Amino acid sequence: MGAGRRDRGVTPIPSPSPLSIWVVSDGRAGIENQALGLAEAVKRLTPAEITIKHIRWRPVFDRLPSALKTAAMLDPASDPIAAPWPDLWIATGRATLPLSTRVKTWSAGKTFVVQTQDPRWANHRYDMIIAPAHDGLSGDNVFEITGSPHRITAERIAEVAPAFADRIAPLPHPRVAVLIGGKSKAFDLPAEHAADLADRIAA
Structure with a gap:
């Protein structure tokens, strides 16, 4: 009873607010998935709310250079880029560069800015660049990884595996899965090239 009276004056310590994460891209799946995969990886480590x-x-x-673009030039169909600013900004793709390089100023230093891939412009203005090793990028703010960030986890594979079980079961062991980007503005992946890659991997 006495202990109960003492507890009445104790103020509970509030739980920390979830980390606010914005995933910013032009919406193309191959671009967005890099930033979203990284955001989901952060969320597996700490409570977070992800906004795409x-x-x-x-x-x-x-087609203006990134240095000349301002937020006022965004298409009205874009999602709003305005306060309250996130704790963590994760962006991918050329379209995001004019915003990624300014959000630190807009947020008065609150937002930690992460850019995936090699921005090839104003690299010193990001808190961290997550770049694939094959880009050969270096710098104090560069975190080099093999390949690109993605959303594939052991749990997701286990969840969707039954849908492909009949097609996978007859395949010989050992089995290797390789994810290769498809056609883009800069590169093409014709069917014959894809087949050749598959044969070389199988060999």
């Missing part, structure tokens, strides 16, 4: 932001520039401004 798709942005694009008005056509008349799209």
